[in-house]
Amino acid sequence: MNLVFDGVSAGYTAVPAVHDVRLTLAEGEFTAVVGPNGSGKSTLLKTLYRALRPRAGRIVLGGADVWGTGHREIARRVGVLGQDQTGGYDFTAREAVRLGRYPHLGTFDRLTARDEAIVAEALDRTGAAHLAGRPLSTLSGGERQRVLLARALAQRPGLLVLDEPTNHLDPAHQIAALSLVASLGITVVAALHTLDLAARYATTIVVLHEGLVVAAGTPHEVLTPRIFHEVFGVDGSLVPDPVDGRPRVLLRELSR
């Protein structure tokens, strides 16, 4: 589903945390939202999965206004992995992933064999099948993150919103999670801190700085020495990976 932010402003106080965001993200794009701490990444994502209503502007997903569409319809279309999601710890991992299927069911429907197969596949794809019977409360941060990603996948959404999806994950699982998400072919919007991972997996990078979009485009268009310097306060270079040629980010302390 394609996604349009049309002049979106949102925040918590008189000063908006994100201001006048205008973006058009094509169907199937993997968009990484990057920026320093407090630049507005989570705030922008919250407007997308209806956790924070924009003060101005519209968000249009697949032709429908996200804030003008029924809650259930949005729950079917938008899969979410929020930042440090809590709650539901009494559920086992499988039960948590089953929740991803509920928006697709009628009020009195039960999960079918097909739903259970989708749940099992999602657990498998995130490397969490062996955790299926474990209560969420007993899982490590990274294990829980993989289960919550499986829940979002089980939803089979048209848009996947991920706030720091690699939080808590070890290097192998960071790579596995992002290459899996990139391979799905659905529209993905992910807030990422690790610029190297953003450059490697995202097709589009959006840079937020003090609540404003200061750059948007391909990794090569966006991750310039000026952006590294002025937005992130570091020296940086975008270089081809010596093995597969894909873009990688090298960062150094600012030279004065």
Ligand SMILES: Nc1ncnc2c1ncn2[C@@H]1O[C@H](COP(=O)(O)OP(=O)(O)OP(=O)(O)O)[C@@H](O)[C@H]1O
């Ligand atoms: N619930 C809240 N109440 C008041 N201010 C908030 C709230 N949540 C965030 N903010 C403020 O809004 C601004 C943007 O925060 P946001 O969480 O969107 O940034 P971020 O880019 O996701 O940061 P980080 O990289 O640290 O996760 C910050 O100045 C933050 O202090």
